[in-house]
Protein backbone atom coordinates (compact mmCIF):
# COMPACT_ATOMS: atom_id res chain seq x y z
CA UNK A 1 0.00 0.00 0.00
CA UNK A 2 1.39 3.49 -0.76
CA UNK A 3 1.61 6.35 1.76
CA UNK A 4 -1.45 8.40 0.58
CA UNK A 5 -3.62 5.30 0.97
CA UNK A 6 -2.39 4.76 4.55
CA UNK A 7 -3.10 8.33 5.60
CA UNK A 8 -6.90 8.02 6.06
CA UNK A 9 -6.35 4.79 8.04
CA UNK A 10 -3.84 6.47 10.35
CA UNK A 11 -6.15 9.46 10.81
CA UNK A 12 -9.04 7.15 11.66
CA UNK A 13 -6.91 5.30 14.21
CA UNK A 14 -6.19 8.58 16.00
CA UNK A 15 -9.59 10.21 15.51
CA UNK A 16 -11.84 7.34 16.61
CA UNK A 17 -10.45 6.94 20.17
CA UNK A 18 -10.47 10.74 20.59
CA UNK A 19 -14.09 10.87 19.39
CA UNK A 20 -15.05 8.06 21.82
CA UNK A 21 -13.30 9.88 24.67
CA UNK A 22 -15.06 13.16 23.84
CA UNK A 23 -18.40 11.42 23.42
CA UNK A 24 -18.03 9.72 26.81
CA UNK A 25 -17.01 12.97 28.46
CA UNK A 26 -20.07 14.79 27.06
CA UNK A 27 -22.36 11.88 27.95
CA UNK A 28 -21.06 11.80 31.52
CA UNK A 29 -21.53 15.54 32.01
CA UNK A 30 -19.91 17.36 34.92
CA UNK A 31 -18.59 14.67 37.23
CA UNK A 32 -17.69 15.45 40.84
CA UNK A 33 -14.00 16.29 41.34
CA UNK A 34 -11.55 13.68 42.53
CA UNK A 35 -7.95 12.51 42.52
CA UNK A 36 -6.26 12.68 39.15
CA UNK A 37 -6.97 9.45 37.29
CA UNK A 38 -4.35 7.64 35.22
CA UNK A 39 -5.33 6.43 31.76
CA UNK A 40 -6.99 3.00 31.81
CA UNK A 41 -6.24 2.10 35.47
CA UNK A 42 -7.75 5.28 36.92
CA UNK A 43 -7.03 5.51 40.67
CA UNK A 44 -6.77 1.76 41.22
CA UNK A 45 -3.13 1.89 42.31
CA UNK A 46 -3.55 5.00 44.48
CA UNK A 47 -6.25 3.59 46.73
CA UNK A 48 -5.12 2.54 50.20
CA UNK A 49 -6.37 -1.00 50.97
CA UNK A 50 -8.58 0.25 53.84
CA UNK A 51 -10.85 2.16 51.51
CA UNK A 52 -13.06 3.92 54.06
CA UNK A 53 -9.98 5.62 55.55
CA UNK A 54 -8.50 6.43 52.16
CA UNK A 55 -11.78 7.91 50.87
CA UNK A 56 -12.21 9.98 54.03
CA UNK A 57 -8.72 11.41 53.58
CA UNK A 58 -9.41 12.16 49.91
CA UNK A 59 -12.75 13.76 50.81
CA UNK A 60 -10.71 16.23 52.89
CA UNK A 61 -8.84 17.19 49.68
CA UNK A 62 -11.46 16.90 46.95
CA UNK A 63 -14.70 17.51 48.81
CA UNK A 64 -17.63 15.55 50.27
CA UNK A 65 -18.69 14.29 46.84
CA UNK A 66 -15.93 12.98 44.62
CA UNK A 67 -15.26 10.69 41.69
CA UNK A 68 -12.86 7.82 42.09
CA UNK A 69 -11.96 5.84 39.00
CA UNK A 70 -11.74 2.11 39.61
CA UNK A 71 -10.14 1.34 36.27
CA UNK A 72 -12.43 2.59 33.53
CA UNK A 73 -15.57 2.92 35.66
CA UNK A 74 -16.45 5.94 37.76
CA UNK A 75 -17.50 5.51 41.40
CA UNK A 76 -19.09 8.50 43.11
CA UNK A 77 -18.27 8.59 46.82
CA UNK A 78 -20.20 10.78 49.28
CA UNK A 79 -18.98 11.44 52.81
CA UNK A 80 -21.46 13.70 54.66
CA UNK A 81 -24.86 13.07 56.19
CA UNK A 82 -26.43 15.73 53.95
CA UNK A 83 -25.18 13.96 50.81
CA UNK A 84 -26.05 10.54 52.24
CA UNK A 85 -29.64 11.82 52.38
CA UNK A 86 -29.38 12.97 48.75
CA UNK A 87 -28.29 9.46 47.72
CA UNK A 88 -30.43 7.30 49.99
CA UNK A 89 -33.58 9.40 50.19
CA UNK A 90 -33.97 12.09 47.56
CA UNK A 91 -32.55 9.99 44.70
CA UNK A 92 -33.08 6.59 46.29
CA UNK A 93 -34.96 4.87 43.48
CA UNK A 94 -32.62 6.02 40.69
CA UNK A 95 -29.59 4.88 42.71
CA UNK A 96 -30.89 1.52 43.93
CA UNK A 97 -29.34 -0.86 41.37
CA UNK A 98 -26.26 -2.93 42.19
CA UNK A 99 -23.00 -3.02 40.22
CA UNK A 100 -22.19 -6.69 39.67
CA UNK A 101 -18.75 -7.88 38.71
CA UNK A 102 -18.32 -11.12 36.81
CA UNK A 103 -18.15 -13.04 40.04
CA UNK A 104 -21.29 -11.66 41.72
CA UNK A 105 -23.03 -11.93 38.33
CA UNK A 106 -22.40 -15.68 38.36
CA UNK A 107 -22.91 -16.30 42.09
CA UNK A 108 -26.28 -14.52 41.95
CA UNK A 109 -27.22 -16.01 38.54
CA UNK A 110 -27.68 -12.58 37.05
CA UNK A 111 -29.16 -11.01 40.18
CA UNK A 112 -32.14 -13.33 40.81
CA UNK A 113 -31.43 -13.20 44.56
CA UNK A 114 -31.91 -10.10 46.74
CA UNK A 115 -28.46 -8.67 47.48
CA UNK A 116 -27.34 -8.46 43.84
CA UNK A 117 -30.74 -7.82 42.21
CA UNK A 118 -31.23 -4.54 40.39
CA UNK A 119 -34.16 -2.46 41.54
CA UNK A 120 -37.20 -3.61 39.55
CA UNK A 121 -40.21 -5.97 39.73
CA UNK A 122 -38.11 -8.96 40.88
CA UNK A 123 -36.41 -6.92 43.60
CA UNK A 124 -39.70 -5.42 44.79
CA UNK A 125 -41.20 -8.91 45.05
CA UNK A 126 -38.38 -10.53 47.06
CA UNK A 127 -37.91 -7.46 49.22
CA UNK A 128 -41.63 -7.59 50.11
CA UNK A 129 -41.19 -11.26 50.98
CA UNK A 130 -38.28 -10.35 53.28
CA UNK A 131 -40.04 -7.44 54.99
CA UNK A 132 -43.47 -9.04 55.42
CA UNK A 133 -42.54 -12.67 55.93
CA UNK A 134 -38.92 -13.61 56.63
CA UNK A 135 -38.02 -10.72 58.93
CA UNK A 136 -41.55 -10.12 60.26
CA UNK A 137 -41.39 -9.28 63.99
CA UNK A 138 -43.47 -12.36 64.90
CA UNK A 139 -41.04 -14.69 63.11
CA UNK A 140 -38.04 -12.94 64.68
CA UNK A 141 -39.70 -13.37 68.08
CA UNK A 142 -40.43 -17.04 67.39
CA UNK A 143 -36.73 -17.56 66.57
CA UNK A 144 -35.55 -15.75 69.73
CA UNK A 145 -34.90 -18.99 71.69
CA UNK A 146 -32.28 -19.95 69.08
CA UNK A 147 -30.44 -16.67 69.63
CA UNK A 148 -30.59 -17.04 73.41
CA UNK A 149 -29.39 -20.63 73.20
CA UNK A 150 -26.40 -19.62 71.07
CA UNK A 151 -25.45 -16.68 73.27
CA UNK A 152 -25.42 -18.94 76.35
CA UNK A 153 -23.32 -21.45 74.36
CA UNK A 154 -20.81 -18.62 73.73
CA UNK A 155 -20.68 -17.83 77.45
CA UNK A 156 -20.08 -21.50 78.22
CA UNK A 157 -17.27 -21.81 75.67
CA UNK A 158 -15.56 -18.68 77.06
CA UNK A 159 -15.98 -19.90 80.64
CA UNK A 160 -14.48 -23.27 79.73
CA UNK A 161 -11.58 -21.63 77.93
CA UNK A 162 -10.64 -19.28 80.78
CA UNK A 163 -11.11 -21.78 83.61
CA UNK A 164 -9.17 -24.59 81.92
CA UNK A 165 -6.14 -25.61 84.00
CA UNK A 166 -3.28 -23.21 83.42
CA UNK A 167 -5.43 -20.74 81.43
CA UNK A 168 -6.64 -18.50 84.28
CA UNK A 169 -5.69 -14.88 83.71
CA UNK A 170 -4.30 -15.60 80.25
CA UNK A 171 -5.41 -13.66 77.17
CA UNK A 172 -7.79 -15.35 74.77
CA UNK A 173 -8.69 -14.61 71.17
CA UNK A 174 -12.21 -13.20 71.21
CA UNK A 175 -13.17 -13.79 67.59
CA UNK A 176 -13.48 -17.57 67.59
CA UNK A 177 -16.10 -17.49 70.37
CA UNK A 178 -18.07 -14.76 68.59
CA UNK A 179 -17.89 -16.54 65.24
CA UNK A 180 -19.45 -19.65 66.71
CA UNK A 181 -22.57 -17.75 67.85
CA UNK A 182 -22.94 -15.99 64.52
CA UNK A 183 -22.44 -19.16 62.48
CA UNK A 184 -24.82 -21.31 64.55
CA UNK A 185 -27.43 -18.60 64.74
CA UNK A 186 -27.46 -17.96 61.01
CA UNK A 187 -27.44 -21.63 59.97
CA UNK A 188 -30.30 -22.42 62.37
CA UNK A 189 -32.27 -19.37 61.21
CA UNK A 190 -31.65 -20.07 57.55
CA UNK A 191 -31.38 -23.85 57.21
CA UNK A 192 -33.03 -24.87 60.49
CA UNK A 193 -29.93 -26.81 61.53
CA UNK A 194 -27.08 -26.61 64.03
CA UNK A 195 -24.11 -28.11 62.27
CA UNK A 196 -21.82 -27.95 65.32
CA UNK A 197 -22.25 -30.40 68.21
CA UNK A 198 -21.99 -29.54 71.91
CA UNK A 199 -18.24 -30.25 71.88
CA UNK A 200 -17.75 -27.72 69.07
CA UNK A 201 -17.18 -30.31 66.31
CA UNK A 202 -18.57 -29.62 62.84
CA UNK A 203 -20.66 -32.46 61.37
CA UNK A 204 -20.30 -33.61 57.76
CA UNK A 205 -22.92 -31.21 56.38
CA UNK A 206 -21.43 -28.35 58.40
CA UNK A 207 -17.98 -29.05 56.99
CA UNK A 208 -19.45 -29.01 53.50
CA UNK A 209 -21.19 -25.69 54.20
CA UNK A 210 -17.94 -24.13 55.45
CA UNK A 211 -16.07 -25.53 52.45
CA UNK A 212 -18.63 -23.97 50.08
CA UNK A 213 -18.38 -20.59 51.84
CA UNK A 214 -14.56 -20.69 51.75
CA UNK A 215 -14.51 -21.79 48.13
CA UNK A 216 -16.82 -18.89 47.23
CA UNK A 217 -14.47 -16.45 48.97
CA UNK A 218 -11.48 -17.98 47.17
CA UNK A 219 -13.08 -17.78 43.75
CA UNK A 220 -14.27 -14.22 44.39
CA UNK A 221 -10.78 -13.17 45.49
CA UNK A 222 -9.17 -14.65 42.37
CA UNK A 223 -10.59 -11.88 40.17
CA UNK A 224 -7.92 -9.75 38.60
CA UNK A 225 -7.56 -6.13 37.65
CA UNK A 226 -9.42 -7.01 34.44
CA UNK A 227 -12.63 -6.74 36.46
CA UNK A 228 -12.18 -2.99 36.41
CA UNK A 229 -10.92 -2.59 32.86
CA UNK A 230 -13.48 -3.56 30.30
CA UNK A 231 -11.11 -4.04 27.36
CA UNK A 232 -8.95 -6.44 29.36
CA UNK A 233 -11.81 -8.79 30.14
CA UNK A 234 -11.66 -10.69 26.91
CA UNK A 235 -7.96 -11.32 27.52
CA UNK A 236 -8.82 -12.65 30.94
CA UNK A 237 -11.97 -14.75 30.65
CA UNK A 238 -13.49 -16.13 33.84
CA UNK A 239 -13.10 -19.83 34.46
CA UNK A 240 -16.72 -20.80 33.78
CA UNK A 241 -16.14 -24.39 34.87
CA UNK A 242 -14.98 -23.25 38.29
CA UNK A 243 -18.13 -21.19 38.77
CA UNK A 244 -20.40 -23.92 37.43
CA UNK A 245 -18.85 -26.51 39.74
CA UNK A 246 -19.23 -24.14 42.71
CA UNK A 247 -22.87 -23.38 41.88
CA UNK A 248 -23.68 -27.07 41.39
CA UNK A 249 -22.12 -27.91 44.76
CA UNK A 250 -24.06 -25.13 46.48
CA UNK A 251 -27.30 -26.25 44.81
CA UNK A 252 -26.73 -29.89 45.82
CA UNK A 253 -26.14 -28.91 49.43
CA UNK A 254 -29.20 -26.64 49.58
CA UNK A 255 -31.52 -29.07 47.75
CA UNK A 256 -30.61 -31.83 50.18
CA UNK A 257 -31.60 -29.64 53.11
CA UNK A 258 -34.75 -28.47 51.33
CA UNK A 259 -35.73 -32.11 50.69
CA UNK A 260 -35.18 -32.99 54.34
CA UNK A 261 -37.41 -30.11 55.35
CA UNK A 262 -40.07 -30.99 52.80
CA UNK A 263 -40.33 -34.48 54.32
CA UNK A 264 -40.50 -33.09 57.87
CA UNK A 265 -43.04 -30.52 56.78
CA UNK A 266 -45.46 -33.21 55.65
CA UNK A 267 -45.21 -34.86 59.05
CA UNK A 268 -45.01 -31.92 61.46
CA UNK A 269 -46.05 -28.78 59.55
CA UNK A 270 -43.90 -25.74 58.78
CA UNK A 271 -41.45 -24.32 61.32
CA UNK A 272 -40.19 -20.74 61.49
CA UNK A 273 -36.83 -21.20 59.75
CA UNK A 274 -36.31 -19.43 56.43
CA UNK A 275 -36.02 -22.69 54.50
CA UNK A 276 -39.52 -23.76 55.65
CA UNK A 277 -40.91 -20.28 55.15
CA UNK A 278 -39.62 -20.14 51.57
CA UNK A 279 -40.90 -23.61 50.85
CA UNK A 280 -44.39 -22.61 51.99
CA UNK A 281 -44.36 -19.21 50.28
CA UNK A 282 -42.79 -20.08 46.96
CA UNK A 283 -46.10 -20.35 45.07
CA UNK A 284 -47.61 -17.24 46.63
CA UNK A 285 -44.55 -15.21 45.61
CA UNK A 286 -43.83 -17.16 42.44
CA UNK A 287 -40.22 -17.92 43.38
CA UNK A 288 -37.87 -19.91 41.14
CA UNK A 289 -35.48 -22.49 42.61
CA UNK A 290 -32.61 -20.13 41.84
CA UNK A 291 -34.26 -17.35 43.84
CA UNK A 292 -34.96 -19.58 46.85
CA UNK A 293 -31.38 -20.84 46.88
CA UNK A 294 -30.03 -17.33 46.25
CA UNK A 295 -32.03 -15.89 49.16
CA UNK A 296 -30.89 -18.58 51.59
CA UNK A 297 -27.26 -17.96 50.70
CA UNK A 298 -27.70 -14.19 50.84
CA UNK A 299 -28.58 -14.56 54.51
CA UNK A 300 -25.49 -16.66 55.22
CA UNK A 301 -23.29 -14.13 53.39
CA UNK A 302 -24.80 -10.98 54.88
CA UNK A 303 -25.73 -12.15 58.36
CA UNK A 304 -22.61 -13.87 59.73
CA UNK A 305 -19.48 -11.69 59.77
CA UNK A 306 -21.36 -8.42 60.31
CA UNK A 307 -22.37 -9.48 63.85
CA UNK A 308 -18.93 -10.88 64.76
CA UNK A 309 -17.18 -7.73 63.57
CA UNK A 310 -19.45 -5.39 65.52
CA UNK A 311 -19.07 -7.27 68.80
CA UNK A 312 -15.30 -7.60 68.44
CA UNK A 313 -14.91 -3.84 67.90
CA UNK A 314 -17.32 -3.13 70.77
CA UNK A 315 -15.24 -5.30 73.13
CA UNK A 316 -12.07 -3.52 72.01
CA UNK A 317 -13.66 -0.18 72.91
CA UNK A 318 -14.89 -1.56 76.24
CA UNK A 319 -11.44 -2.74 77.34
CA UNK A 320 -9.98 0.60 76.25
CA UNK A 321 -12.70 2.43 78.19
CA UNK A 322 -13.13 0.78 81.62
CA UNK A 323 -15.44 3.62 82.70
CA UNK A 324 -17.98 2.62 80.06
CA UNK A 325 -17.58 -1.08 80.84
CA UNK A 326 -18.22 -0.50 84.56
CA UNK A 327 -21.21 1.75 83.91
CA UNK A 328 -22.82 -0.89 81.67
CA UNK A 329 -22.11 -3.57 84.30
CA UNK A 330 -23.70 -1.46 87.05
CA UNK A 331 -26.84 -1.19 84.94
CA UNK A 332 -26.88 -4.95 84.25
CA UNK A 333 -26.42 -5.72 87.96
CA UNK A 334 -29.21 -3.32 88.93
CA UNK A 335 -31.70 -4.65 86.36
CA UNK A 336 -30.81 -8.36 86.31
CA UNK A 337 -28.84 -8.99 89.49
CA UNK A 338 -26.50 -11.93 89.95
CA UNK A 339 -29.07 -14.70 90.28
CA UNK A 340 -29.91 -15.24 86.60
CA UNK A 341 -28.56 -14.54 83.11
CA UNK A 342 -29.74 -11.83 80.76
CA UNK A 343 -32.63 -12.38 78.34
CA UNK A 344 -33.54 -10.45 75.20
CA UNK A 345 -36.65 -9.29 77.09
CA UNK A 346 -34.30 -7.32 79.39
CA UNK A 347 -32.94 -5.14 76.57
CA UNK A 348 -35.70 -2.48 76.71
CA UNK A 349 -34.82 -2.00 80.40
CA UNK A 350 -31.11 -1.51 79.65
CA UNK A 351 -30.80 1.95 78.03
CA UNK A 352 -27.07 2.25 78.66
CA UNK A 353 -26.40 -1.13 77.03
CA UNK A 354 -28.46 0.03 74.03
CA UNK A 355 -26.34 3.19 73.90
CA UNK A 356 -23.15 1.06 73.99
CA UNK A 357 -24.49 -0.94 71.03
CA UNK A 358 -25.33 2.20 69.05
CA UNK A 359 -21.98 3.85 69.80
CA UNK A 360 -20.19 0.69 68.63
CA UNK A 361 -22.16 0.63 65.37
CA UNK A 362 -21.40 4.34 64.92
CA UNK A 363 -17.62 4.14 65.24
CA UNK A 364 -17.22 0.71 63.68
CA UNK A 365 -19.87 -0.02 61.05
CA UNK A 366 -18.89 -3.48 59.76
CA UNK A 367 -19.64 -2.52 56.14
CA UNK A 368 -18.10 0.99 56.20
CA UNK A 369 -18.92 1.73 52.55
CA UNK A 370 -22.26 -0.15 52.73
CA UNK A 371 -22.80 -2.24 49.63
CA UNK A 372 -22.27 -0.32 46.40
CA UNK A 373 -25.31 1.10 44.60
CA UNK A 374 -25.54 1.79 40.85
CA UNK A 375 -27.30 4.58 38.98
CA UNK A 376 -30.08 3.27 36.72
CA UNK A 377 -30.30 6.70 35.10
CA UNK A 378 -28.28 9.94 35.23
CA UNK A 379 -28.99 12.06 38.30
CA UNK A 380 -27.74 15.36 39.67
CA UNK A 381 -26.30 15.47 43.16
CA UNK A 382 -24.98 18.69 44.69
CA UNK A 383 -24.90 20.20 41.20
CA UNK A 384 -22.75 17.39 39.76
CA UNK A 385 -23.76 14.71 37.28
CA UNK A 386 -23.83 11.12 38.39
CA UNK A 387 -23.98 9.28 35.05
CA UNK A 388 -26.10 6.22 34.37
CA UNK A 389 -24.26 3.01 35.38
CA UNK A 390 -21.86 4.81 37.75
CA UNK A 391 -21.35 3.11 41.09
CA UNK A 392 -22.39 5.17 44.09
CA UNK A 393 -20.96 4.63 47.54
CA UNK A 394 -21.80 6.27 50.88
CA UNK A 395 -18.83 6.30 53.22
CA UNK A 396 -20.91 5.71 56.36
CA UNK A 397 -17.69 5.28 58.34
CA UNK A 398 -16.68 8.86 57.46
CA UNK A 399 -20.21 10.24 58.00
CA UNK A 400 -20.20 8.86 61.55
CA UNK A 401 -16.83 10.53 62.23
CA UNK A 402 -17.73 13.91 60.76
CA UNK A 403 -16.97 16.68 63.30
CA UNK A 404 -19.60 18.77 61.47
CA UNK A 405 -22.37 16.58 62.94
CA UNK A 406 -20.75 14.86 65.96
CA UNK A 407 -19.03 16.37 69.03
CA UNK A 408 -15.59 14.80 69.53
CA UNK A 409 -16.46 12.13 66.97
CA UNK A 410 -13.47 9.89 67.73
CA UNK A 411 -14.35 9.60 71.41
CA UNK A 412 -16.20 6.38 72.37
CA UNK A 413 -18.98 7.90 74.46
CA UNK A 414 -22.30 6.01 74.53
CA UNK A 415 -23.89 8.86 76.52
CA UNK A 416 -24.35 10.80 73.28
CA UNK A 417 -27.17 8.37 72.45
CA UNK A 418 -28.86 9.03 75.82
CA UNK A 419 -28.62 12.82 75.50
CA UNK A 420 -30.47 12.71 72.19
CA UNK A 421 -32.74 10.04 70.72
CA UNK A 422 -30.88 8.85 67.61
CA UNK A 423 -32.07 5.98 65.43
CA UNK A 424 -29.44 3.76 63.78
CA UNK A 425 -31.75 1.86 61.40
CA UNK A 426 -31.76 4.33 58.56
CA UNK A 427 -33.85 7.36 59.54
CA UNK A 428 -31.01 9.49 60.93
CA UNK A 429 -28.46 10.19 58.21
CA UNK A 430 -25.64 10.83 60.70
CA UNK A 431 -25.32 7.16 61.57
CA UNK A 432 -26.09 4.59 58.90
CA UNK A 433 -24.54 1.20 59.72
CA UNK A 434 -27.45 -0.54 57.98
CA UNK A 435 -27.80 1.92 55.10
CA UNK A 436 -31.15 3.63 54.49
CA UNK A 437 -33.95 3.80 51.95
CA UNK A 438 -35.12 1.02 49.67
CA UNK A 439 -32.03 -1.11 50.11
CA UNK A 440 -31.66 -0.69 53.87
CA UNK A 441 -30.54 -3.93 55.55
CA UNK A 442 -33.62 -6.13 56.11
CA UNK A 443 -31.80 -7.90 58.98
CA UNK A 444 -31.13 -4.67 60.93
CA UNK A 445 -33.38 -5.41 63.92
CA UNK A 446 -32.17 -9.00 64.08
CA UNK A 447 -28.54 -7.81 63.95
CA UNK A 448 -29.12 -5.22 66.70
CA UNK A 449 -30.90 -7.75 68.96
CA UNK A 450 -28.15 -10.33 68.58
CA UNK A 451 -25.34 -7.80 69.07
CA UNK A 452 -27.08 -6.33 72.17
CA UNK A 453 -27.63 -9.78 73.61
CA UNK A 454 -24.01 -10.82 72.98
CA UNK A 455 -22.50 -7.66 74.47
CA UNK A 456 -24.98 -7.77 77.39
CA UNK A 457 -24.06 -11.36 78.29
CA UNK A 458 -20.34 -10.71 77.89
CA UNK A 459 -20.46 -7.71 80.25
CA UNK A 460 -22.87 -9.21 82.77
CA UNK A 461 -20.99 -12.48 83.13
CA UNK A 462 -17.36 -11.41 82.78
CA UNK A 463 -15.04 -8.51 83.49
CA UNK A 464 -12.76 -7.70 80.56
CA UNK A 465 -9.24 -6.34 80.61
CA UNK A 466 -6.26 -5.90 78.33
CA UNK A 467 -3.46 -8.46 78.66
CA UNK A 468 -0.84 -7.50 81.29
CA UNK A 469 1.52 -4.89 79.94
CA UNK A 470 -0.77 -3.79 77.08
CA UNK A 471 -1.83 -0.15 77.32
CA UNK A 472 -5.09 1.06 75.75
CA UNK A 473 -3.10 3.11 73.24
CA UNK A 474 -1.17 -0.04 72.19
CA UNK A 475 -4.30 -1.75 70.89
CA UNK A 476 -4.26 -1.95 67.10
CA UNK A 477 -7.47 -0.16 66.09
CA UNK A 478 -6.88 -0.53 62.34
CA UNK A 479 -9.38 -2.21 60.05
CA UNK A 480 -8.53 -5.04 57.71
CA UNK A 481 -9.08 -4.31 54.00
CA UNK A 482 -12.26 -5.58 52.34
CA UNK A 483 -15.98 -5.03 51.96
CA UNK A 484 -16.38 -5.90 55.66
CA UNK A 485 -13.80 -4.58 58.12
CA UNK A 486 -12.67 -6.97 60.82
CA UNK A 487 -10.07 -5.66 63.28
CA UNK A 488 -6.75 -6.03 61.43
CA UNK A 489 -5.27 -7.68 64.55
CA UNK A 490 -7.71 -10.07 66.22
CA UNK A 491 -8.59 -8.82 69.71
CA UNK A 492 -6.91 -10.59 72.62
CA UNK A 493 -8.40 -9.98 76.06
CA UNK A 494 -8.41 -11.36 79.56
CA UNK A 495 -11.82 -12.37 80.96
CA UNK A 496 -12.73 -12.96 84.60
CA UNK A 497 -16.07 -14.48 85.64
CA UNK A 498 -18.33 -12.02 87.51
CA UNK A 499 -21.16 -14.31 88.64
CA UNK A 500 -20.64 -16.74 91.53
CA UNK A 501 -22.79 -19.69 90.56
CA UNK A 502 -21.13 -22.01 88.08
CA UNK A 503 -24.45 -23.15 86.60
CA UNK A 504 -25.05 -19.63 85.25
CA UNK A 505 -22.21 -20.23 82.78
CA UNK A 506 -23.85 -23.29 81.25
CA UNK A 507 -25.46 -23.32 77.84
CA UNK A 508 -29.28 -23.46 77.93
CA UNK A 509 -29.92 -25.53 74.79
CA UNK A 510 -33.12 -25.18 72.76
CA UNK A 511 -34.10 -27.81 70.23
CA UNK A 512 -35.84 -25.93 67.45
CA UNK A 513 -34.66 -27.98 64.48
Ligand code: HEM
Pocket residue numbers: 114115116127298299300302303304306307310365366367370371372433434435436438439440441442443444446447448451
Ligand atom coordinates in the same frame (compact mmCIF):
# COMPACT_ATOMS: atom_id res chain seq x y z
C1 HEM B 1 -25.11 -6.73 62.52
C2 HEM B 1 -25.13 -6.31 61.61
C3 HEM B 1 -25.47 -5.94 60.20
C4 HEM B 1 -25.07 -4.81 59.54
C5 HEM B 1 -24.24 -3.67 60.10
C6 HEM B 1 -25.62 -4.88 58.21
C7 HEM B 1 -25.42 -3.90 57.25
C8 HEM B 1 -25.95 -3.96 55.98
C9 HEM B 1 -25.73 -2.96 54.96
C10 HEM B 1 -24.93 -1.68 55.12
C11 HEM B 1 -26.38 -3.36 53.84
C12 HEM B 1 -26.41 -2.64 52.49
C13 HEM B 1 -27.44 -1.56 52.44
C14 HEM B 1 -27.43 -0.84 51.10
O1 HEM B 1 -27.03 -1.40 50.10
O2 HEM B 1 -27.82 0.32 51.06
C15 HEM B 1 -27.01 -4.62 54.14
C16 HEM B 1 -27.75 -5.35 53.24
C17 HEM B 1 -28.29 -6.58 53.52
N1 HEM B 1 -28.26 -7.24 54.73
FE1 HEM B 1 -27.42 -6.60 56.45
N2 HEM B 1 -26.32 -6.03 58.08
C18 HEM B 1 -26.28 -6.72 59.27
C19 HEM B 1 -26.88 -7.91 59.57
C20 HEM B 1 -27.65 -8.65 58.71
C21 HEM B 1 -28.29 -9.89 59.02
C22 HEM B 1 -28.25 -10.57 60.40
C23 HEM B 1 -28.91 -10.32 57.88
C24 HEM B 1 -29.71 -11.57 57.61
C25 HEM B 1 -29.86 -12.58 58.34
C26 HEM B 1 -28.66 -9.33 56.85
C27 HEM B 1 -29.11 -9.41 55.54
C28 HEM B 1 -28.92 -8.44 54.57
C29 HEM B 1 -29.39 -8.55 53.20
C30 HEM B 1 -30.16 -9.72 52.61
C31 HEM B 1 -29.01 -7.37 52.55
C32 HEM B 1 -29.29 -6.97 51.10
C33 HEM B 1 -30.46 -6.01 51.03
C34 HEM B 1 -30.75 -5.50 49.64
O3 HEM B 1 -29.88 -5.52 48.78
O4 HEM B 1 -31.88 -5.08 49.43
N3 HEM B 1 -27.90 -8.33 57.38
N4 HEM B 1 -26.73 -4.97 55.44
